Amino acid sequence: MSEAATEGIITCPYCGDNVPGLTAIDPGMRLRLQNEAQVESVPENVCEGCFSQLSRLVSKGAVLRAEAQAKEQNRLMLWRNRVQLVKQAKQYLAHKNFSDAAVSYEKYLRVLEIVYEVKSGELSPDMFKNQARAQEMTVITSVYWDLMRIYDTHPRYADRQTKAAEKLAAFVRFTPIFPQILRKAESQTRTAKNPEAFKRFLKISNSSRPRCFIATAAYDGYFSETVLTLCEFRDQYLKSSQSGRKFVRAYYKVSPRIALLLDLLPFLKPTTRKLLTRVARSKFVRNRLNP
Ligand SMILES: [Zn+2]
Structure with a gap:
């Protein structure tokens, strides 16, 4: 084809x-097209129409990216402020300002729901199983406990109190404050305005599987390998014999007190951990878990 034939076209x-x-x-625009608009393989030159269309794609991508960044920034800010909300709530509580305390606690729970992207009332321990997040479960537990006490002030909060009771039962067993909360709940069944809520909490807690109180206290949480090994040993070996079951029952009678002691004297925790790790790794336990 000659130049003349295509001239101007x-x-x-x-x-x-x-x-x-x-x-x-x-090249800059090409890169942004690939990174921000996922447009691969663009020719080196395009017509005016294509160019403006592609430019719009790039700026749209940039806007989306800015929005995502702002959202992430917002989440980070909320996450950092959550501690402040709990502190504030505790201050309100100290001044017997129950309604503001409840609002701050509910805000804290809302922050967690936003950060973890779950619907209202759907926080669950699964989200915090990661060792780095396990500590948050203790905070959540104390928040639900305080909410149970606050909602006990008036019968109109009975529904909220029951919800807090159920959440408390879900979280508390993964925390080292389990024994204290059980003990306090038991005394609340005698003194609370609505003892049913506390009875409900105790019922759910007791029907859930038995806990390794001492190990949980020593490890400040449930999800260490040692704790899991010991629980497995309890369920697979100890419970299969009568004397084993007797031992487990005796253990659950004394262990809440020992766990409490560990929380009161935390310097004993490292030694207890070492001891428990040695037991969990011993030939006796290992051979009975993997016969
Ligand atoms: Zn074109």
Whole structure:
């Protein structure tokens, strides 16, 4: 084809239209097209129409990215402020300002729901199983406990109190404050305005599987390998014999007190951990878990 035949008519390699001229896509724009708009394989030159369309894609990608960044920033800020909400609530509580305390606690729970992207009332221990997040479960537990006490002030909060009771039961067993909360709940069944809520909490807690109180206290949480090994040993070996079951029952009678002692004297925890790890790794335990 001769130059004369195509003079003044150029075909856009992107859309295939015949156009008067082409515009170059510079390397910077090419990169942003790939990264921000997921547009791969763009020709070096395109027509005016394609160029403006591609530019819009890039700026839309940039806007989306900015929005995502702002959202992430917001989540980070909320996450950092959550501690402040709990502190504030405790101050309100100290001044017997129950309604503001409840609002601050509910805000704290809302922050967790936003950060973990779950619906209202759907926080669960699974989200905090990661060792780095396990400590948060103790905070959540104390928040639900305080809410149970606050909602005990008036019968109109009975529904909220029951919900807090159920959440408390779900979280408390993964925390080292389990024995204290059980003890306090038992005394609340005698003194609370609505003892049913505390009875409900105790019922759910007791029906859940038995806990390794001491190990949980020593490890400040449930999800260490040693604790899991010991629980497995209890369920698979000890419970299969009568004397084993007797031992487990005796253990659950004394262990809440020992766990409490560990929380009162935390310097005993490292030694207890070492001891428990040695037991969990002993030939006796290992051979009975993997016969
Ligand atoms: Zn074009």
